[in-house]
Amino acid sequence: MASNHVIENISMNKSFGGWHKQYSHQSSTLNCAMRFAIYLPPQVSSGAKVPVLYWLSGLTCTDENFMHKAAAQRMAAELGIAIVAPDTSPRGSEVADDEGYDLGQGAGFYVNATQAPWNRHYQMYDYVVTELPALIEALFPVSNKRAISGHSMGGHGALTIALLNPERYCSVSAFSPICNPINAPWGIKAFTTYLGADKSTWPQHDASELMSKATQLIPAKVDQGGADNFLQEQLMPETLVTAAKASNYPLALAIHEGYDHSYYFISSFIDEHLRFHFEHLNESK
């Protein structure tokens, strides 16, 4: 695996006294070149090592959507939090793909595919949990304090990854997550393709299944728009609430009347998420 970390800078933009930067690197986990973005707050220029919020985006997104549209940099600069945004799947002409927007490139679903031809590149779970943080912590002025968040498919990714790795994250949050993918059309399509028709492996990547059985509890915050077109068919936040009750999980879930599935919703509440993570990133653990 990647013992020496080589990354190439693609772009850099000063933002709120800090820097937004894009990099490419050859991922040994995904077997392809990958791009990610990092926001480094101004505190790093004085030598501070800052904690990191990993942001997992939704279907069709790249590293750019969050950095362009979420309006997170102002509060990240104020609090001194770095933000890392990976792409949503392996990419490239040699990488398997599908015509649908909800499968293949742009739709990695943050699992390790076991089915051919997907298993050659689609190992987003390992990439997000292991390879990317190792690279970030080796090359940037950050601490090993981590939080994780995401939107829609990325909200599913953030919740499942945190629930499976509670020792690696101080806190988890999500906007409009796919809370019960084993019972949602997006999840069923992706899991059938990447994990196979044998459903016995699916609950391992279902936030509601994992939360209902959780024993090591890290704080979780979920916000959902009440006017989200995908609310009932794909997202099902009520299953997550039921799961949290079963395990007495510290979940703060709120439905916000009138808000939809877009970044207009995310930007309206991102400051609250950053403050939530800041509080828990700075607890001794």
Add this chain to the structure above:
Amino acid sequence: MASNHVIENISMNKSFGGWHKQYSHQSSTLNCAMRFAIYLPPQVSSGAKVPVLYWLSGLTCTDENFMHKAAAQRMAAELGIAIVAPDTSPRGSEVADDEGYDLGQGAGFYVNATQAPWNRHYQMYDYVVTELPALIEALFPVSNKRAISGHSMGGHGALTIALLNPERYCSVSAFSPICNPINAPWGIKAFTTYLGADKSTWPQHDASELMSKATQLIPAKVDQGGADNFLQEQLMPETLVTAAKASNYPLALAIHEGYDHSYYFISSFIDEHLRFHFEHLNESK
């Protein structure tokens, strides 16, 4: 001209307790269908009439760039300011165009074209100064207190429109404006095409020329990134500073080290611009 205002809603997204909405309408000034966006802050839901900031975007932009990337809604919601973002040119298959990104559709330069074939549709000055505000003030819960701002080509538009119509605006601001288009490649190309090779009409649309002779003075704020690739060849803020000295114009212009021409720069300073306009929109005039 448009005595009855007909607009069609295209989209709406709740944002910071207010609403982002896109509309299309048939512009009698531009002879084509036009799209614009409006952000209505939460104060309007209690019956308040709020002031309006008009935002003019730069080359290649539509109404969407500012609304997606500027992160202005948070402060607009806090202060109670509506924001209106028109498109940057007439649009459509029947509208004259050019292969360059800096001419034709997406590059209206906020002037009234006098040269064929451009003069049939390219009347962005009249659209922004007259038709659009009349429509906004007839159909939305806004007052007739107006401010104007913009970026790059739109910064040129905001400054020239405010300088030519000081009685219509309480304040003007710009990010990275084309300060002296009659001496800049972008401006020379656009003015030659839209206004003709006779340069005698050009200074009427040059912010530095207008500011140097201004007698009715409204507060102006300009911010410029020091690492902007277009700074020396296209933007020339020093000519605006010289012009302001000649007329003792109330111009506050700052160069910000390390910032580039992107929305990462705009979002870093948009709160300051909104506060600046808020102060002057609420002075009795």
